[in-house]
Amino acid sequence: MFKVGRLAAVLSLTLSFFAAALPADRAPRTAGEYELKAAFLYNFANFVTWPSDAFARPDAPFVIGVVGADPFGPTLEQVLNGQRWNGRPIVIERFSRPQDIRAVHLLYISESEKRRWPEVQAATGPASVLTVSDMRDFCALGGMIEFIPEHNRLGFNMNIAAASRARLTVSSKLLKLATAVSRAEP
């Protein structure tokens, strides 16, 4: 119950957070910023469809990975604890370097790894991995979802071409919410 309540609280926080109408430059600096981003990670996963070969077994877990300096801290576990993705348990993995990256479904790339982005791309290879980052121009660099602070809310850009290349299907609902969608190849 606590876990359910936690997500609900986060979702509710999502709403109240923006309802508070905080200044645009101040919003990402608040304490709840990464709590919200953790919830967004989960929400993104719910509007994206992975190919069936992405999971080795029917009961294989949904793996969320964080590479580089972890900005979430314990928040990610707190928000996602006990949650399931389409009936699958959610596992969180942390990698300090791109070389350490193993099989994941969703990968958050810390700003610390900006210079090593091509290495990360090489590590994931052709696997179906949804890549998310706070890095500026992440989408232009071939990333899939880029968090962008907006005046009273947390927005995001999307690179649909990169997602298609990784054989990921993104829901139009999500695309509709994206601030900018890039369809061209980089």
Add this chain to the structure above:
Amino acid sequence: MRAFRNFSIQRKLTWLMMVIGCATLSLAVVSFSVYEVLMFQRAQVRALSTQAQIIAANSTAALVFGDTGSAAETLSALAAEPSIVSAAIYSTDGKLFASYRRKDAGASAGSVTLSYPVMFAGKRIATISLQASRAALAVRLVSYTAILAVIAAASILIALALSSALQKLISAPILRLAHVMSEVSAEHNYSIPAIAHGEDEIGLLIGHFHKLLAQIRERDEALRQAHDELEQRVLDRTSELQLEIAQHEQTQAHLLFAKKEADEANRAKSEFLANMSHELRTPLNAIIGYSEMLHEVATDRHDIEYIPDLERICMAGRHQLTLINDVLDLAKIEAGRMRVSLENFAVEPVVQEVASSVQSLALKNHNLLNMKIDGPLGNVHLDATKVKQCLWNLLGNACKFTENGVVTLAVARRKEQSREWIVFEVVDTGIGMSAGQMQKLFRAFSQVDSSSTRKHGGSGLGLMISRRFSRMMGGDIQVYSEPGKGSSFTLTLPVNAGAEESAQGFENNQPVFQESMAALSDHVSKSPLPQAI
């Protein structure tokens, strides 16, 4: 309903069908309308929930990513649906996330609100509330009502036309039957040709009607036969009666003839008697007159030896004269020619006169004649001659049938039955009579026995004539007697004859003078010594 009862059957049937048609139509319209309203509401709810479902699906992402603009945009798509007045999305803690309100929405006739949950990852994350106007329903109902009114009017017209046409199926045979019936009763023609019809109830009715007509014809025939028979019987009986009447008339004619003959004979007899009375008396008067004359001559010459014979001749003549007078009187009474001539006279002198004339008769049989006059007798209005004759007859009889006895004449006025009467009672101590003898007493030519005629003389007509006379004056004579003891004759006469009542009431009464009957008994029981008057 009273008015409906007097409708013709055609109108009734038309009305009936119309009423049924309208009732079913109304029922159909009402049920259809109700169904329509219900269906409309259900459809609206279904449409609303579909809309809500779509909105929910389309706003899930906006909700989870907190994109109110996107949610509002999704809601604004509802503008395509004119019935939706407003829409809103509320978070689970009740805060408004996004809303929509139709611009041209005015206050209209009610609305329906539907709430729908927004689910994400198996959890309820928000609630969508949709409010739809019911104005469309009202508009729809108005147009429905208009259509239904037109349909109802058309249906009623068609029903009217159909029922007017169809009611003839039922009413026409009934009217035809009624027409035939009225013709039958008006023209008394019971042999009309049969009316053809099917085998329904009206056919049954017509069948019974024909049966009824057949029965009436049979009855008519029977009546006619009975009538003919009756006429024949009347004729027969009439001729019988005529025959009988003829016979009766014949008999009557015979009887009339016989009566005429009898009347003729009676008249001839009466005429003969009337004529004879003079012829009979004339020679007797000569005989009596000459025998008296000869008796005087013989007495003067002292021719003793002829005197008894002459006396006998004189006596016989007088007796003969009395007989003839009696017979003539009776004949006069029988012929209805006897008349009473009423006059006022004093009673007592008449009584004395009769008593003195009877004295010699009393003495002849050594009887004592006793007179009793009770109070002043006064005057009466009667026939003096006939009163005298009655008294003379009664006293004469008493003296004749009594020897060595007493003959009493008692006279008194009595008031009885609101009239005044004069009563004469003659009592003797003579031989008396039995009840059977008394019954024969007043018949013509009857004495107690034939032997007494020879012994006592007399015609035997005296008592009868006396009774007739007394009755002619409105009185009567009664008798009371015991054999060997004596007799009592009572002559009762009204003081004023001519008044209507008669003395018949006195008949069979006890003797008027009880004291005289006591005296009679005294005379019988005591010695018959003569007493002075």
